[in-house]
Amino acid sequence: MAAKSVIPFGPQHPVLPEPIHLDLVMEDEHVVEAIPSIGFVHRGLEKLVEKKDFQEMVYVAERICGICSLGHGLGYCDAVEHLMDLEIPERAKFLRVIWSEMSRIHSHLLWLGLLADAFGFESLHMQAWRIREQVLDMFEESTGGRVIFSVMKIGGQRRDVPQDMLKSFLERFERMEEEVKVIARTFMDDAAVQSRLKGIGVLSADQAEALGCTGPFLRASGVARDIRSTGYSAYGDVHVEPITGTVGDSYARCDVRIREIFQSFEIIREAVGKIPEGPVEVPVKGFPSGEYMTRIEQPRGEALYYVKANGKKFIERMRVRTPTFANLPGLVEMLKGCELADVPILILTIDPCISCTER
Amino acid sequence: MKVSQSPWILHYDGSSCNGCDIEVLASMMPHFDVERFGVINTGNPKHADILLLTGSINAQTAPVVRQLYKQMPDPKVVMACGICACDGGIFKDCYNVMGGVDKFIPVDIYVPGCAVRPEALIEGVKKAIAILDEKKEKMKIAMKQGYCTVDYGRLAVHTTAEDYDAQVQSDAEPTEETEETAGEEKAQ
Numbered sequence: 001m002a003a004k005s006v007i008p009f010g011p012q013h014p015v016l017p018e019p020i021h022l023d024l025v026m027e028d029e030h031v032v033e034a035i036p037s038i039g040f041v042h043r044g045l046e047k048l049v050e051k052k053d054f055q056e057m058v059y060v061a062e063r064i065c066g067i068c069s070l071g072h073g074l075g076y077c078d079a080v081e082h083l084m085d086l087e088i089p090e091r092a093k094f095l096r097v098i099w100s101e102m103s104r105i106h107s108h109l110l111w112l113g114l115l116a117d118a119f120g121f122e123s124l125h126m127q128a129w130r131i132r133e134q135v136l137d138m139f140e141e142s143t144g145g146r147v148i149f150s151v152m153k154i155g156g157q158r159r160d161v162p163q164d165m166l167k168s169f170l171e172r173f174e175r176m177e178e179e180v181k182v183i184a185r186t187f188m189d190d191a192a193v194q195s196r197l198k199g200i201g202v203l204s205a206d207q208a209e210a211l212g213c214t215g216p217f218l219r220a221s222g223v224a225r226d227i228r229s230t231g232y233s234a235y236g237d238v239h240v241e242p243i244t245g246t247v248g249d250s251y252a253r254c255d256v257r258i259r260e261i262f263q264s265f266e267i268i269r270e271a272v273g274k275i276p277e278g279p280v281e282v283p284v285k286g287f288p289s290g291e292y293m294t295r296i297e298q299p300r301g302e303a304l305y306y307v308k309a310n311g312k313k314f315i316e317r318m319r320v321r322t323p324t325f326a327n328l329p330g331l332v333e334m335l336k337g338c339e340l341a342d343v344p345i346l347i348l349t350i351d352p353c354i355s356c357t358e359r
Numbered sequence: 360m361k362v363s364q365s366p367w368i369l370h371y372d373g374s375s376c377n378g379c380d381i382e383v384l385a386s387m388m389p390h391f392d393v394e395r396f397g398v399i400n401t402g403n404p405k406h407a408d409i410l411l412l413t414g415s416i417n418a419q420t421a422p423v424v425r426q427l428y429k430q431m432p433d434p435k436v437v438m439a440c441g442i443c444a445c446d447g448g449i450f451k452d453c454y455n456v457m458g459g460v461d462k463f464i465p466v467d468i469y470v471p472g473c474a475v476r477p478e479a480l481i482e483g484v485k486k487a488i489a490i491l492d493e494k495k496e497k498m499k500i501a502m503k504q505g506y507c508t509v510d511y512g513r514l515a516v517h518t519t520a521e522d523y524d525a526q527v528q529s530d531a532e533p534t535e536e537t538e539e540t541a542g543e544e545k546a547q
């Protein structure tokens with residue numbers, strides 16, 4: 001038997017846009033153990049609640065992560081709104097759903113691009129990101145920002161989206177859907193891609209559940225759990241069916257995410273059809289008090305927001321548990337026994353977002 | 360504009376929220392396409408001309424950033440992208456944020472924005488190419504006159520990281536050169 005050697009992976013590594021460090025204990029080409037060390041992006045933003053009041057914290061919450069920025073704002077606002085007994089208008093709720101789904105589309109396309117890059121399909125990588133730009137354009141038109149929107153606020157939305165703009169979005173999504181179908185064919189049917197993804201990093205449903213994984217990572221193993229079906233915001237009014245895979249390998253994860261993109265198109269279509277007219281915000285009076293926990297479904301899985309306040313301007317405690325944090329144990333388990341060349345792909349298949357993991 | 364060389368970029372995320380990172384990547388993609396200036400995103404510091412940093416610096420990333428900077432060959436340009444990299448931004452008050460990039464390595468170009476816009480980034484890269492040219496020229500002259508030592512010490516256009524460290528410890532001031540360019544960029 002070969003001697004064991006340790007290969008450091010990261011924090012600066014070509015496949016990682018973000019810093020994470022793994023010590024890979026190797027035996028020949030096989031990984032025996034992976035020891036992650038995190039903390040490169042820790043900022044300590046939860047403690048900012050002492051310096052920024054509960055309204056300003058929305059901006060900080062949005063900057064937990066730049067990819068799911070909208071969802072983080074939503075989760076925090078939702079928690080504080082519950083503490084203050086604010087019932088936000090229906091239109092605002094629907095807008096939140098539409099924007100959340102747009103986030104999901106752009107996040108999944110981004111992931112598909114990175115995956116293509118990891119298995120060496122440069123042009124596919126570019127195509128995925130090119131399609132993604134269209135979502136960012138729509139975000140910019142409707143919210144004013146490309147990645148950080150600052151459109152969410154406690155009590156509703158900072159701005160309304162005119163009805164005809166929503167209609168025009170639908171047309172554009174239609175065209176986008178066709179384009180996604182084209183690249184999806186390569187991801188799903190290409191023999192070279194399949195050989196890189198099929199049977200790589202298998203995680204069974206039991207393992208995934210026991211390790212507390214969430215999101216597409218969990219659903220690819222066959223567990224139908226999607227927080228959207230709890231019906232927060234206006235998700236109760238649209239049709240959401242958790243999308244699951246069966247095998248739990250990298251290919252299944254890719255498949256689940258691609259199908260989720262199409263599902264998001266559907267949800268947006270439904271939501272735009274049902275969105276009522278009316279105001280998008282309610283006035284906010286007083287300060288929050290009490291404790292509340294919100295769960296929402298981010299593109300990467302379930303995120304949890306805990307807020308504790310005592311009727312003062314500054315809330316007492318905010319706590320965020322993000323999906324990548326829950327998925328890391330799954331990743332470490334998956335890495336055991338894999339080949340070194342597959343490590344980048346396996347890291348990618350959990351769709352890691354380090355900045356929100358470490359906050 | 361005149362592009363005299365194809366600068367390769369090394370991107371490192373100090374402790375950003377990710378927003379700036381994806382914008383950096385997005386600007387390399389077909390829509391904005393900085394590759395038309397010959398810019399390539401490389402993972403190897405020894406190949407890179409421009410160090411592109413996003414996010415502020417904390418105790419754990421400081422040595423990494425310093426090491427990457429040292430590993431890059433001269434002449435090199437450092438770009439701080441996003442308000443976090445410029446001075447800490449919204450996370451300035453956080454206990455684990457030590458401030459902007461310029462506290463640790465000399466910064467040539469500041470690109471503000473939260474998140475930084477790809478258009479701004481491209482403008483920054485354009486300026487970086489100009490600065491790179493300037494530095495190259497100065498280095499050539501210095502070499503001809505025999506000022507320039509092998510590690511391009513003080514007399515060369517660009518102080519090495521060790522020099523910078525020594526300087527920071529002695530007078531806690533960035534070099535004159537970086538201060539000048541910093542002022543210029545910030546004013547814009």
Ligand code: SF4
Nearest residue numbers: 375376378441443473
């Ligand atoms: S400048 Fe803004 S978008 Fe960029 S890393 Fe900082 S908080 Fe994120």
